[in-house]
Amino acid sequence: MKFNTKTIHGGQEDIDPGYNSVMSPIYQTSTYAQSSPGKHKGFEYSRSANPTRTALEKSLASIENGKFGLAFGSGLAAIDAVIKTLKPGDEVISTNDLYGGSYRLFTRIFKDFGIKFHFIGLDNTENIEAHINDNTKMIWAETPTNPMMNIVDIQSLSKVSKKHNLILCVDNTFATPYLQQPLDLGADIVMHSATKYLGGHSDVVLGSLVVNDKVLAEKLYFIQNASGAIAGPMDSFLVLRGIKTLHLRMQRHSENGRSVAEFLQQHPKVEQVYWPGLPTHPNHNIAKKQMKDFGGMVSFTTKGNSYKDAIKFVENIKVFTLAESLGGVESLAGHPASMTHSSIPKDERKKIGVVDSLIRLSVGIEDQQDLIEDLEQALRS
Ligand SMILES: *Cc1c(COP(=O)(O)O)cnc(C)c1O
Numbered sequence: 001m002k003f004n005t006k007t008i009h010g011g012q013e014d015i016d017p018g019y020n021s022v023m024s025p026i027y028q029t030s031t032y033a034q035s036s037p038g039k040h041k042g043f044e045y046s047r048s049a050n051p052t053r054t055a056l057e058k059s060l061a062s063i064e065n066g067k068f069g070l071a072f073g074s075g076l077a078a079i080d081a082v083i084k085t086l087k088p089g090d091e092v093i094s095t096n097d098l099y100g101g102s103y104r105l106f107t108r109i110f111k112d113f114g115i116k117f118h119f120i121g122l123d124n125t126e127n128i129e130a131h132i133n134d135n136t137k138m139i140w141a142e143t144p145t146n147p148m149m150n151i152v153d154i155q156s157l158s159k160v161s162k163k164h165n166l167i168l169c170v171d172n173t174f175a176t177p178y179l180q181q182p183l184d185l186g187a188d189i190v191m192h193s194a195t196k197y198l199g200g201h202s203d204v205v206l207g208s209l210v211v212n213d214k215v216l217a218e219k220l221y222f223i224q225n226a227s228g229a230i231a232g233p234m235d236s237f238l239v240l241r242g243i244k245t246l247h248l249r250m251q252r253h254s255e256n257g258r259s260v261a262e263f264l265q266q267h268p269k270v271e272q273v274y275w276p277g278l279p280t281h282p283n284h285n286i287a288k289k290q291m292k293d294f295g296g297m298v299s300f301t302t303k304g305n306s307y308k309d310a311i312k313f314v315e316n317i318k319v320f321t322l323a324e325s326l327g328g329v330e331s332l333a334g335h336p337a338s339m340t341h342s343s344i345p346k347d348e349r350k351k352i353g354v355v356d357s358l359i360r361l362s363v364g365i366e367d368q369q370d371l372i373e374d375l376e377q378a379l380r381s
Contacts, residue, residue: 001062003063024055046230056240066211067212075101095122139166143170148299153289158185174326179254179291197326254294258275333360
């Protein structure tokens with residue numbers, strides 16, 4: 001199957017042996033009748049497995065070209081499960097413009113469990129190797145990064161990772177498997193906040209992991225069941241439904257993303273536009289190599305770098321909604337310095353480019369002209 005068929009049919013055989021329903025039923029049940037102790041149809045208790053969640057997990061594995069999928073109650077619950085494969089003393093190398101919630105989980109929870117994190121630029125192999133020692137077990141990468149849209153070369157990261165026997169995890173939330181498939185590029189684990197593009201309609205919070213290695217999969221399934229941060233059947237159904245139109249939505253997100261990025265780039269009040277599809281983007285060539293298109297996430301700064309002007313802009317937009325999150329059909333705008341990235345200290349923020357005037361747009365799939373006119377009027381004011 002090609003990708004655009006997998007989104008609809010991938011892993012969806014025999015989802016309802018009872019009535020052959022075409023869509024996966026929502027199995028809203030915690031438990032399953034057994035005819036004799038241990039004799040059942042593969043499901044015992046819904047923390048361990050639930051048929052709706054299993055249907056989603058198979059769909060996730062299919063669209064990421066992986067063998068094993070796992071669905072969690074949120075993206076952070078999925079990340080939490082991955083870090084729980086480590087032991088006190090272990091070290092992780094991660095990017096210095098990481099999603100704020102991942103940064104908080106690493107530094108405020110797992111640091112106290114004796115796991116050490118290095119937040120560095122992942123674009124330089126020598127720099128990565130300078131931070132690797134006998135305790136290093138994992139590389140945690142995000143590409144494109146949030147909110148600066150930096151691109152990391154997954155293939156070259158995987159070379160370093162394999163050379164030093166590390167687990168390479170890629171947070172693929174921004175790109176989605178429509179644009180980029182990290183397992184094919186050598187990653188060991190691909191993670192999603194399915195809350196964003198996979199769900200696609202801003203109506204659910206859910207996280208996922210996909211892996212190819214059986215031993216790693218078993219470790220993660222064990223943690224999923226033992227720690228219990230699973231996705232519920234209703235939420236699994238919503239993400240399954242979202243995935244069916246992922247290819248259509250991502251195509252339109254990318255087209256609208258291009259229009260918005262090109263509009264902003266020529267606007268006299270705009271200082272800098274961050275969108276990996278622009279030839280002026282510093283990592284444009286890597287993006288072109290590993291991504292099919294460039295998506296709908298666009299960040300920009302305004303001339304003068306005024307905090308007040310940025311707040312005014314997000315207050316004045318009308319078609320765009322001022323809100324956290326991203327990846328839904330509707331366009332959203334955010335101010336990272338005061339919203340998603342407020343948990344990162346100001347000096348750290350500045351170092352990575354999250355300046356006071358930075359605005360992050362999640363460009364939706366509305367009419368292009370309406371979106372551009374809205375940005376135009378908000379910039380004017
Ligand atoms: C939202 C997000 C997360 C966290 O996912 P939740 O579903 O909110 O827990 C992780 N990584 C990235 C890149 C995100 O955008």
